[in-house]
Amino acid sequence: MLGGPLTPESKMAGLRSFISQFNSQALAIIGALTVGYISLKLLLSVLRGIKLYVLSRPLGLATNLKKLGAWAVITGATDGIGKAYAQQLAEKGINIVLISRTLEKLQNVAQEIETQYKVKTKVIAVDFTKGVEIYEEIEKELKGLEIGTLVNNVGMSYSYPEYFLEIPNVEKFIPDIINCNTLACTMMTKVVLPGMVERRKGAVINISSASGMLPGPLTTLYAATKVYMDFFARALQIEYASKGIIVQSVLPFFVTTKLSRIRHTSLFTPNPTQYVRSALGTVGLEQRTNGCLSHSIQGYINELAPEWLYYLVQGTMFRNVRALHYKKMQREAKKKEQ
Ligand SMILES: NC(=O)c1ccc[n+]([C@@H]2O[C@H](COP(=O)([O-])OP(=O)(O)OC[C@H]3O[C@@H](n4cnc5c(N)ncnc54)[C@H](OP(=O)(O)O)[C@@H]3O)[C@@H](O)[C@H]2O)c1
Incomplete structure (x- = not known):
């Protein structure tokens, strides 16, 4: 094959292999950047938390x-x-x-x-x-x-x-x-x-x-x-x-x-x-x-967390509290009738 003429089929195969390699490298880079971004954000949040809730009061960092x-x-x-x-x-x-x-x-x-x-x-x-x-x-x-x-x-x-x-x-x-x-x-x-x-x-x-x-x-x-x-x-x-x-x-x-x-x-x-x-x-x-x-x-x-999860948890909790409220009202109404 070395030095031989390139057929359209071998050109396409080469291109496909190049794209596939490029895709997997790009995905790896995107993955690494995402993990790096999330880790950095988390680290900064932890450091900010330490400054605000651990160091601020003893060091008097807040506004006087x-x-x-x-x-x-x-x-x-x-x-x-x-x-x-x-x-x-x-x-x-x-x-x-x-x-x-x-x-x-x-x-x-x-x-x-x-x-x-x-x-x-x-x-x-x-x-x-x-x-x-x-x-x-x-x-x-x-x-x-x-x-x-x-x-x-x-x-x-x-x-x-x-x-x-x-x-x-x-x-x-x-x-x-x-x-x-x-x-x-x-x-x-x-x-x-x-x-x-x-x-x-x-x-x-x-x-x-x-x-x-x-x-x-x-x-x-x-x-x-x-x-x-x-x-x-x-x-x-x-x-x-x-x-x-x-x-x-x-x-x-x-x-x-x-x-x-x-x-x-x-x-x-x-x-x-x-x-x-x-x-x-x-x-x-x-x-x-x-x-x-x-x-x-x-x-x-x-x-x-995704918003739908928030609404699911909060909605369930609030509907339960509402139901308990109505049950309590019914009990009290029955007591009054007696
Ligand atoms: N507690 C929580 O979990 C929580 C969570 C998030 C946000 N917040 C917010 O934090 C703030 C304080 O809430 P809190 O839980 O500390 O309430 P709270 O314990 O019920 O105290 C409310 C205070 O406001 C006064 N007040 C109520 N209605 C008033 C009115 N119409 N005019 C004038 N004064 C009135 C009350 O005194 P009088 O009854 O004598 O007027 C009392 O001093 C609110 O804005 C609330 O939305 C509370």
């Missing part, structure tokens, strides 16, 4: 919020995550404005904070399910305070997972949840941000939810309002970073609070104190965070 201003404002400050932010910011020597609905609860928490942390407090009793009319009064109450930190924490959710049209009292529930979860964070930011921009320093922390990472069937409205909070924070950060403002979007998974109706802590469900201690360690380091190590791992899995 006291340096941003003498006061912090927290909405939904008398329970759960909001109360933990109020306590832990007070622990740093920051004066606290607590805003929630119930005056008596506000006064009790304010008293606790003043006694324990020797800082000043101010309380504002307001219902955030109301519309824009409430913010003029809030603005008056906050006038003259050097506010360095705003925690947009207030939020409401479903009492049980439900289909959109079957939500009890849906005509009232719609404006209530939109006002409480989206209007409140928008208007509170509108009230507080000008002072921060003037002083060229401040932090706005939005407590969104991991429910806002993907659409949430059977908690549709809640998830939709939480996406708003997340996007609002992320875009605002881009607009105001150059003015010295930090805007952080926090997306917790379950925390043991009245809202979640979970009482016992577990590996993946911290209590509000544990959760906020960790989340505060990320301010200034992470613009968007699940807040603590166990929630970040859940967030990572959520992002890697």
Whole structure:
């Protein structure tokens, strides 16, 4: 064959062998690059996790919020995550404005904070399910305070997972949840941000939810309002970073609070104190965070898993919770009849 004439058949055979070799080499390179990319991403995530959740607190890597201003404002400050932010910011020597609905609860928490942390407090009793009319009064109450930190924490959710049209009292529930979860964070930011921009320093922390990472069937409205909070924070950060403002979007998974109706802590469900201690360690380091190590791992899995699997797991869980709710209602109705 050597030096002999090439027939069309032998040319084709040569070409086929070349293509097949090229294909297997290309596949090997693509495979190696994919494995390398995933390994590098995983390594970077692990290193970031170590920085945020292991080194940040002992080394004081997070932003020193006291340096941003003498006061912090927290909405939904008398329970759960909001109360933990109020306590832990007070622990740093920051004066606290607590805003929630119930005056008596506000006064009790304010008293606790003043006694324990020797800082000043101010309380504002307001219902955030109301519309824009409430913010003029809030603005008056906050006038003259050097506010360095705003925690947009207030939020409401479903009492049980439900289909959109079957939500009890849906005509009232719609404006209530939109006002409480989206209007409140928008208007509170509108009230507080000008002072921060003037002083060229401040932090706005939005407590969104991991429910806002993907659409949430059977908690549709809640998830939709939480996406708003997340996007609002992320875009605002881009607009105001150059003015010295930090805007952080926090997306917790379950925390043991009245809202979640979970009482016992577990590996993946911290209590509000544990959760906020960790989340505060990320301010200034992470613009968007699940807040603590166990929630970040859940967030990572959520992002890697296919969406259909997420909907399957979440849908099954929520339909079961809904069924249990209806069974409970039936039992209670039977008891009343007897
Ligand atoms: N817990 C979780 O698992 C979880 C997970 C993801 C995201 N989140 C988010 O974290 C935030 C805090 O939730 P949480 O679980 O800590 O709730 P929580 O324990 O139920 O506390 C809610 C706080 O908000 C106040 N509040 C409720 N409705 C209000 C209204 N209409 N007007 C004014 N204040 C109101 C409550 O006080 P009053 O009742 O006296 O008004 C209380 O201080 C929410 O935005 C929630 O969506 C929570």
